[in-house]
Amino acid sequence: MNAFRCRVCGSELFFENSVCVSCGTPLGYSRVEHDIVPVDVAGRYVDPDGFIWHVCRNLNISGCTWLARFEGGQCESCDLTRVRPNDADLEGLGNFVPAERAKRQLIVELDRLGLVVGPPLCFDLLSSTNQSVTTGHDSGVITIDLAEGDDAYREKVRGKMDEPYRTMLGHFRHEIGHYYQWQLVVSPDETSRFRALFGDETADYQEAIDRHYAEGAPAGWQDSFISQYATMHPHEDFAETWAHHLHIRDTIDTAVRFGLIDDPDVDSFRQLVIEVWMPLSTALNIVNRSMGKDDLYPFVIPAPVLDKLDYVAGLVERATA
Numbered sequence: 001m002n003a004f005r006c007r008v009c010g011s012e013l014f015f016e017n018s019v020c021v022s023c024g025t026p027l028g029y030s031r032v033e034h035d036i037v038p039v040d041v042a043g044r045y046v047d048p049d050g051f052i053w054h055v056c057r058n059l060n061i062s063g064c065t066w067l068a069r070f071e072g073g074q075c076e077s078c079d080l081t082r083v084r085p086n087d088a089d090l091e092g093l094g095n096f097v098p099a100e101r102a103k104r105q106l107i108v109e110l111d112r113l114g115l116v117v118g119p120p121l122c123f124d125l126l127s128s129t130n131q132s133v134t135t136g137h138d139s140g141v142i143t144i145d146l147a148e149g150d151d152a153y154r155e156k157v158r159g160k161m162d163e164p165y166r167t168m169l170g171h172f173r174h175e176i177g178h179y180y181q182w183q184l185v186v187s188p189d190e191t192s193r194f195r196a197l198f199g200d201e202t203a204d205y206q207e208a209i210d211r212h213y214a215e216g217a218p219a220g221w222q223d224s225f226i227s228q229y230a231t232m233h234p235h236e237d238f239a240e241t242w243a244h245h246l247h248i249r250d251t252i253d254t255a256v257r258f259g260l261i262d263d264p265d266v267d268s269f270r271q272l273v274i275e276v277w278m279p280l281s282t283a284l285n286i287v288n289r290s291m292g293k294d295d296l297y298p299f300v301i302p303a304p305v306l307d308k309l310d311y312v313a314g315l316v317e318r319a320t321a
């Protein structure tokens with residue numbers, strides 16, 4: 001995440017700020033400038049080309065601070081949401097806020113990587129208050145169960161699933177992995193690279209789910225997978241690896257921007273993980289323990305996972321070259 005500063009008074013800003021807490025200037029996020037910019041009392045920002053932007057109409061619904069092209073319109077992040085809870089569903093709308101926040105954070109990172117973020121990609125952010133919802137990806141549509149925005153609920157599921165880490169942002173990073181696999185692993189070359197690392201993705205998915213929930217992860221899974229869930233099916237292994245690739249990149253990026261570490265001078269993602277991420281994540285884990293919190297990054301990266309992470313980084317590089 002970027003380190004943002006108020007253009008009026010120079011104070012540090014958080015990505016979610018709609019107002020500078022130091023000088024009171026109303027703010028908006030410009031996706032074009034990748035920066036938080038001051039807006040006038042009517043929520044307008046005039047960019048360097050003279051174009052007038054307007055704060056997204058969903059500011060009071062989802063806390064969206066992004067700038068929209070039209071007065072009374074919504075921003076490009078909100079445009080990607082196809083379905084949201086209806087106005088009468090107060091519980092769903094409450095959990096809609098952290099989901100949209102995580103989605104905006106995801107988009108900023110995808111923008112930084114230079115990945116295409118647009119149709120056919122869209123999000124159904126569904127409330128499971130009155131219906132059952134399964135988080136997942138299908139042909140460009142990412143469905144998120146908004147109940148996962150509720151800390152008590154998510155923590156309960158995390159314990160039940162025996163997961164060391166479960167967050168709304170993590171769900172978005174995992175599901176977008178399925179999307180980009182679908183978009184980018186297409187050519188015969190790319191497919192054979194994929195299969196060499198993750199296995200045959202045409203393996204029956206329902207069978208894999210049934211086996212996983214009946215038997216759990218195979219013994220010794222830690223030697224070649226990042227999580228138990230990744231052992232279920234090559235699709236899940238890829239999505240988990242993709243999510244970790246984003247976790248690692250964004251956290252290193254943030255550490256650099258806040259002066260915790262120097263800008264890494266490395267030749268590969270593999271080298272970045274070994275020389276920068278491993279020591280940084282260990283230090284951050286111990287920082288968390290100093291505060292009585294659980295580890296920030298409760299994972300171990302064995303050599304085969306390093307190969308998979310390096311492949312994902314290469315896939316992104318090839319897609320954005």
Ligand SMILES: [Zn+2]
Pocket residue numbers: 006007008009010011020021022023024025
């Ligand atoms: Zn300010």
Ligand SMILES: [Zn+2]
Pocket residue numbers: 056057058064065066074075076077078079
């Ligand atoms: Zn918006």
Ligand SMILES: [Zn+2]
Pocket residue numbers: 174175178235236239
């Ligand atoms: Zn998945």
